[in-house]
Amino acid sequence: MSDVAVVRVHAAAAAALALSSLVTLVAFGWPFVFQPGNGFEGTSHSTDAPWFFVLILPLLAAIVLAELNAGGIDAKAIALLGMLSSVGGAMRALSPGVAGLEPSFAIIMLGGRVFGRGFGFVLGCLTLFVGALITGGVGPWLPFQMMAAGWVGFASGSLPRMTGRLEVLALAVLGFFLGLFYGLLMNLWFWPFGVYGDGLSFVPGADALANATNYGRYYLTTSVVWDLGRGVFTFLLILVAGRPLLRALRRVSRRAAFGVPVRFEP
């Protein structure tokens, strides 16, 4: 558990988050789970599913954020979200890392860790959004990235309470897997759109296993190197910078007096 819960995840928000995450997961993983096309019988297009997701995901992301927002985010949390997502987004635009994501990942994860999972989720979404706005790169991939990065922040905020080196190590290991996984998912959203040659592409109507194998091959040939790189970099970054970063975040948490009681005496 994190130190404070700056953005509370109440029941309705949790439900919306869970359902939207489910849809997003399906949006990523439908080629393996379902045989597409059946629902679209009668039309001549069997690859419509991804387009539906591109349309529906922004709405879902908006719903989750609105519901978390409705729980009441105070000025301190908003200002903090703004500043952190600005730093994260700018790093994303500037940093020379493998995919330019590692420093932002570290900030999302450590922010979620210190200020709670609700905050982590919103921070993840915003960091990617702000990064896209800074670079002028708003596109259909954005909602996918936002949800995935939101999960990253949420997961870090959900780690059990730990202290000292153990905490940093746990976060670093989590960072490795999340970095790897993020790439795996992000390739998935556009993979079905493209044709990359036999045995690498999405085949509409083929069974799930065949597509999974195809994707596996695609992943191994194209992006596994990058994703491993991202995972390793995130791991190292958190291992090296985790302690000072956590300290800085906790310091501001104290300064902003989150959860400090306010008393009036006559």
Place this chain on the structure above:
Amino acid sequence: MIVFDRVSVTYAGAASPVLSEVDLTIPEGEMCLVMGRTGSGKSTLLRAINGLVPHFSGGTLRGTVQVDGRKTSSHRPRDLADVVGFVGQDPLSGFVTDNVEDELAYAMESLGVAPSVMRKRVEETLDLLGLADLRGRPLAQLSGGQQQRVAIGSVLTTHPRVLVLDEPTSALDPLAAEDVLATMQRLVHDLGLTVVLAEHRLERVVQFVDRIVHVPGDGSPVVDGPPATMLAGTPIAPPVVELGRAAGWDPLPLTVRDARRRSVALRAELAVVPPPEHGPRVSGEVLATTRNLVLGYPRRPVLEDVSLTVSAGEVVALMGRNGAGKSTLLRGLVGLHRPQSGTIDSPRAGLVPQVPADLLYAASVRSECEMADRDADAPAGTTRALMDRLTDGIDPDTHPRDLSEGQKLTLALAIVLAQRPALLLLDEPTRGLDYTAKQNLVAILHDLVADGHGVVLATHDVELVAEVATRVVVLADGEVVADGAAREVVVSSPAFAPQVAKIMAPQPWLTARDVASALAASRR
């Protein structure tokens, strides 16, 4: 308008209260100055007015604070937004949007003011603060003074009755500060606002204020009264008042004009006494030379043809307006800028940057000092010893960024000195310093010069120049327009003359202390 009734504030986890048993009444339409050292609790006092303490900060408030009949115990800061406008130190960090017009409208949007009213009020505020030319400009492109004016405007649009300003000029250079204070004064006169402000640069404000509240910060009670009586007793006073004290005038003068009219006898008395020398005429080893220096960016030179020599034992003040090339020259001397033509020869220079916090990375003062030793290849403990010599009372376990501005400067100075520079460069060192910290800096600089260091300061602070500089170099548009002994350059210049020089003109006295010791000697 503002009533404090037996108010004590204790922050969560603190052993003793920051403020205790404060009784204070500020009537409508008054301009009230809150005085006190950094950390004395004056920020707490100001923030209690609109309820930021304790609603925002946490902690316990005993007693009641009432503004325009509303108690802060039942009104959060946002509920007081249409009664109290609050402006902080650094204008840029309080901005929500990125251009002038949106920023002015932001508070009204939050309060749900009707669009037509909003439009009208924005226009009124633009005119009132002289911002009309800047309306669509990005906030980050404005000068410090303009930014602070926008910050004031952004709280005025809700038509508050009270304006609270927490050191509105301490992050600004003196010219910007003057700009803001002049605006303030106009507001008090035109709008009948009640203004409460904290301000270090007493010499700029005492003449406008109706009341001074002194927060001693050592546990003794908060006192208030009219400026002349309050300043007679406090350790902090502007140079005019110090001169008045030295000359034994009663009541004390608050403005230069006032003092000038009273000083006829004093000038007559001192006409035959030569003012003391500030620093040596002949100086030691040459520490830095520049010859026909051109510095800057391709096709945009900032410095043009600057030839300058600085020797040990000198304190050179670089003066001139913003953008005249002062900082660029310092950066060149320390090797951050490569000359485009001409030469720089200053092998042993160390620079304390304008924002000393930029030099600080570690989590505690102790480890910061250890890191600095390693960085400078100095024996362990060097920086710590330097810091302890420069000032006492810095707890080595504090986070460096939690130190006061004065302490940060001292720590940064210690870090730079650990590299054993012969020539010390300081960029705008008095920004954000309170009176005590400034006195401390003056003492440190005197010591360093006595040790054989040379010092170059880029500053707008004429009182500091009057106290420490032996030589003044005035830069304008990248060129040296005046270079000479401090007294010769400063006294004759309307822009750079310190208050005492203005009062005593044409006699070249620079500080109240010089006058006081001369008086003491002549009356003995």
Place this chain on the structure above:
Amino acid sequence: MRPHHRITHPRALHPGAWWLWALGLAAAASRTANPVPLVLIIAVTWFVVSARRGDTPWAASYALFFRLALIVIAIHLVFQTLLSGSTQGTTVLFSLPEIPVPDSFGIQLGGDVTLEALLTAFYVALQLAAIFCCIGAANALGSARQLLRYVPAALYEIGIACVIALTFAPQLAGDARRVRDAARLRGGNRGRVRRLGRLAMPMLEGALERSVELAAAMDSRGYGRTTTTDPRARRTTSLLVVAGSLGTCVGVYGLLAGTADSWLGLPMLLVGAALGVLGIASGGRRTGRTRYRPDPWALPELLVVASGLAAAALMFWQVRVDPGVLVLSSSTAVPPVPLLACLGIALALLPAVLAPPLPIAPARVAR
């Protein structure tokens, strides 16, 4: 007629209008694999952007996206060349040396490269490229950042966080320069990681400290004051939102699983989405804020949006009446010209004149 209804009155078009126009074009592009309408779409975006782009920093994003589109095409072609199993087509263009890969791996490296395979890959990539160009045009013409002013009220606070982030981001560059200089003053840097840390820590600490001050300023200026907390309205909103996400969930399942009950699919998805939109709308009612000088939404906006929607509508009509011309019978066949679709895309060219011209910025008085 008020001046902002005139298409000749110089002003900036509402950014939302540009995005809707671009989305319409993108939707049209998503319906066809025929290179004729796809190339037309790219040409239309190019032309409109050149005609109505301002000198804003984001105006450069069209070039960025155009380059991205070229990269997409290049990647597709390279992949097809290196990995093609050449099961399609017989026109061998050239042969690459084949690298033996175990059969179980299921792919073939190198070998014959056929015209048919390359063309197929090119057409698929062209569709993606066309969509990229549409998005690039939207980014360049209507800044997504300006759109932030129009976030639904339920997302207002989050929108403010974005505004803060975007305001602060450019200042970070200046901070970075200052901090880097300071680090050089201190000397003693060993190693890149340490140097990066010395750059990052003061910047991050500065940003964090600023956030506390900013929050105090926001609080004193009435942030969140007009937000009412009526528990009943809250419950309604939550109910709508949860029902909406549940509906979407079920709808997606229905669509993908292709169950017999047709109501489980698209209709359910639409109902879910509608409930979600309702939820967001109802969540927005709790705030009593007002908006300062909103951009007008007038005739030119409507015309621009209509032209984008016309492109989509005519494309969908084409799908209904004669889907055959939207796909190629074989990759080497000469592409047919789908008249209806091309007419729609031509309509989308009109914003080049329908959108009002941008005012010329007044000469700034030098400071």
